[in-house]
């Protein structure tokens with residue numbers, strides 16, 4: 001069965017105090033209201049992860065995720081954060097390959113493959129982001145572009161490891177712009193990607209959870225999540241307001 005996931009990507013928002021307040025609200029409202037089988041993930045800035053993981057401890061619904069890790073396990077890499085560090089505070093998920101990291105920090109598919117290996121080796125769940133620019137979509141090369149992102153970073157994995165990967169399709173033109181992909185655009189791409197993953201990994205590929213991200217909000221989440229190949233969301237802006245984030249989590 002494909003796992004349903006709604007992950008909040010806080011990005012570089014919320015100071016420590018405000019972050020803890022938001023996490024507490026999410027955990028409390030989720031306990032009172034979320035009755036479906038969705039897993040809720042709070043992908044906080046690194047500095048919040050230990051405290052938010054404590055807040056989420058014992059919650060059957062809510063766990064935490066990092067927004068990145070470094071490609072090396074430890075050592076003289078000033079300013080970087082390792083997989084062991086995020087694991088040691090109880091974090092369960094790691095986002096990798098977000099388009100903002102690809103664009104502003106020049107992350108390549110090959111580097112992401114290294115990060116992915118570390119995440120899997122340590123028993124955490126990677127949320128692997130992919131997605132095209134508007135120019136690529138207008139040229140009609142968006143499907144091939146996203147497929148290459150998947151094959152170059154993921155297709156070295158064994159079936160057993162691939163089964164642990166979550167994919168997030170996030171069209172770059174929809175991130176933080178208020179322009180959501182229509183549910184038909186999102187469904188079409190998710191179906192293409194699922195077919196592609198199945199061509200490599202068979203049943204394991206078919207069963208991959210594929211999340212949609214890009215201006216998802218309470219008002220469009222129901223329609224998006226009703227699509228047969230959309231298994232949840234990666235939520236930026238709307239994850240910063242507990243009420244909105246929970247309403248999205250209830251939209252299945």
Ligand code: PGA
Nearest residue numbers: 175176214215235236237
């Ligand atoms: P958004 O961001 O929901 O604010 O568009 C999504 C993301 O970048 O993960």
